[in-house]
Amino acid sequence: MARWEPGATQRLVVAAVDLFTEQGYDATTVAQIAERAGVTKSTFFRHFADKRDVLVAGQETLSTLLAEGIAEAPADASPLEAVAAGLRRASGAMGPTNRELGPRLKAAVAASAELQERDALKSVGLAAAMTAALTARGVADPIAQLAAELGVLAFRRGFARWSEGDREDGEGLAPHALSALADLRAATAALG
Structure with missing residues (x-):
């Protein structure tokens, strides 16, 4: 997984919304969002405190x-x-x-x-x-x-x-x- 590719925030938002739509918010994990966006879990947490915060990006x-x-x-x-x-x-x-x-x-x-x-x-x-x-x-x-x-x-x-x-x-x-x-x-x- 790339660590510092540009556009990580946008990719994380798109990945989260896709997963929330596909499987529901409660069933979606931060690890799944990060994987779908092509970043590490620690990169997710550099951009957002938790998965709820994706909503207010x-x-x-x-x-x-x-x-x-x-x-x-x-x-x-x-x-x-x-x-x-x-x-x-x-x-x-x-x-x-x-x-x-x-x-x-x-x-x-x-x-x-x-x-x-x-x-x-x-x-x-x-x-x-x-x-x-x-x-x-x-x-x-x-x-x-x-x-x-x-x-x-x-x-x-x-x-x-x-x-x-x-x-x-x-x-x-x-x-x-x-x-x-x-x-x-x-x-x-x-x-x-």
Whole structure:
């Protein structure tokens, strides 16, 4: 097995999602993931603390991109316009591998309570990053929290539409995430 081949993180994620889909999360071992990815078990642990952490590969980068996009939005942007800027920025980091893995990862999460818990924590982390970026812009805390939660929901809904949609459409994630944010914004009007 190669020890330092490039792309180990991505190979580990793909291997884990494949195994979670084929045999279930509980039946999948770290050794199996490492073997499928063509790396050693110790290489796995250099990238992830445990097999649950495969689910959140890239979360820190995603949180950073969302926050940077919000921070770089025009000074006169509304909180949701700033969130849209964050969604555009983060969407640019999502490529074909993310799109391919999306439906399989969704199925693996749906089949495992442990993964559902970790997925929920991922959402909390993304919302916290966006809330902090919005409050740094001077947005009042309750508004920042609400806008961030809508941003997370828009990202998730947009990602689902994109990853489960027509692979030949040539669109990236951004139009789907922004459309989901617009839908949510319109839905808030019905709340009264």
